[in-house]
Structures are given as C-alpha cells and as structure tokens.
Amino acid sequence: MTAPTASDPAAEPAPVPVLPHAHAVTWGVAALPQRGPKRELSTERIVEAAIEIADADxxxxxxxxKVAARLGAAPMSLYRYVTGKDDLLLLMFDAASEVTVPGAAGTWRERLxxxxxxVRAAYDAHPWLADLPPSSTPTTPNRLAIIEAGLGALEDIAAPVSIKLPLLRLLLGYIALYAQATSDADxxxxxxxxxxxxxxxxRFPLLAPAAREGLFDEQGGDDAANxxxxxxxxxxxxxxxxLERRTVDDELPELPAAITDDKQVxxxxxxVEKARADLRAAEAKAADAVAKATERLRAVEAKAAAAAEKEAAKQAVKAAKAEARARK
Incomplete structure (x- = not known):
C-alpha cells in the first residue's frame, strides 16, 4: 500500500505550528489554566474588563x-491567562473586531x-480600535472574518482575490483612519x-478662511456620518x-525611507514652498490690482454715463423750450 499523499483525503492534516500565546487563544489551540477551587478569572473576563476600560478611558x-483591580484580583493572577500587555492588546483587538454582517442582497456597492x-460600527463602539490599525496580514479569526465578509460583498465582481484584497485593505484603512481623524478625545x-x-x-493662506468659519469646531453626529x-x-x-476601464496601474517609484530626512531634499x-508663497503673494497683488483697476474704470464709466445723462437732460429741456416758443 502506498503512503497517503498531501492531496489524499486520507492523509493526516498538517500539524498546527506553535503559535504565540495570544494567537493560540484566539484560534482555540492554547493550553488554558486548569480550573481550581473558587476559580473566577478567565481569559474572556480579563479581555472584557480591559475592553471596558479602553472604551471608557x-x-x-x-x-x-487596572484590569486586575476591576476584576478584584491580584495583578499576578492575570498572568496565568495572558502573558503580558501585548498579549492582552491582541486579544482585545480580536474580541472587539467581532463583526456580524447580515450580507443583504443587492449590487456590490450596496453590499460593500x-x-x-x-465595520465602522465596531470602531464607533470601540474608538481605541483605530489606535491599533489593521496589518496587511490579519492573523486572528475575527479580523480574518471581516475580510471574508468583505470578499462575500465583492463576490459578484469579476476580479481575482489578488485584486479584491487590496480593495478591502484600502477600505479598512479608510475606516480606521477616519475614526482616528474624527476623534477629538485628546x-x-x-x-x-x-x-x-x-x-x-x-502662514496658511488657504486654510485660514475655513478656520475662521469654524472648520475646526467640534464635529460629530450627522457631520461625521456625512x-x-x-x-x-x-x-x-x-x-x-x-471596473469599467480595467486600466493597468502605473507603478509607483519605491523611494528609500531615509529620503524624507535628506538635507538636499x-x-x-x-x-518650492517659498516659491509657492511668493506666487500666492504675486497672485494676490495681481487680483488686488485688477479689483482696483475695475473699480477705477467703472467709476470713469459711471461718471461718463452721468455726464451723458446730464447732457441728454439739458438737451431735452432746450428742445422743450424751443417747442414751446414755436407754439407761441
């Protein structure tokens, strides 16, 4: 008998690699602490308490x-369930990312x-999620479930997954950054x-008028939603x-990260900024000159029109007098 191959249904499934503790917990393959007498703590309770603190403060x-104090437990007792704060943050991130999308029928735009x-509702419920932006490779079940639901919304689009994934990353990045950009907590x-x-x-010639009109006033509710x-x-x-054009994208040049600190650059x-400032000043001066010239020329035209009207009235009076004399 030949040994089963990887494609053979009878083949043994590949063993799951050893995962970092927090990831192992999210995937349900972690060795959890044995229950003892008066056991009140659990990974779920610890994560829930941490989320409550993050939601509030x-x-x-x-x-x-602080999590231990909220649970009425000794801080060291938490380490039986989570290895440290980084572990806890990842568990919080995954738990708060549990999003159930009904998946109503409709066009891809409606479904997406x-x-x-x-997804945005999750960020509204837990604003701190925006402080932990999604990585290009989601590694926990709930983050992957978000991607899965997004692929479901895009199912009718005739494009490979290699195209759909960047689209979903773009949208996830927008949702997270918008949540961050509209937060006024700090x-x-x-x-x-x-x-x-x-x-x-x-200093800010284009932004200053908007600032005076209240652009930076605290916004929320309908403004944020719109x-x-x-x-x-x-x-x-x-x-x-x-989707209509299916154009081939031009590749963006990959610049060295250190270029932003290069003195010559x-x-x-x-x-360039000084030249732009000089140009704006010159344009403002030109606009002022045009406004003044327009005002001056219109004043000349108005004066000429008034003189013509006065002369016309004078001629009309003379004509009336002449007509009156002729009647006599």
Missing part, C-alpha cells in the same frame, strides 16, 4: 494592574456599503478655540471606474 488607560457600515478645548487666531493667513459617507462613496466611485522642498 482610551487604550493608554489599560494596564494589567453595508459591510463598511458594520484635543485641548482652549487650543481648539485658539485655532482661528493661530491659523494665520500669512463626511464618512462622502469619502466612502468616492472610494466606491474609483473602484467602479476601474528638505532644502529643495523649502525653496
């Missing part, structure tokens, strides 16, 4: 000591919009109120256009 507030709405209110004065026209929907729909527009960027 942010991710920085989470510590092994529903998917994005449910904004000092006195600084916010000072922004209309600090954002000066000299902004999120606008950005999401524009991403969908881009995907739709690509930085000096050149400063020169």
């Amino acid at each position: 942010g991710l920085e507030a989470v510590s092994m000591g 919009r529903e998917w994005a709405a449910f 904004v000092d209110e006195s600084v916010r109120r000072s922004l209309p004065q600090l954002v000066s026209p000299e 902004g999120f929907a606008f950005g999401l729909n524009r991403l969908f527009d881009g995907i739709e256009l690509w 930085r000096d050149a960027a400063k020169l």
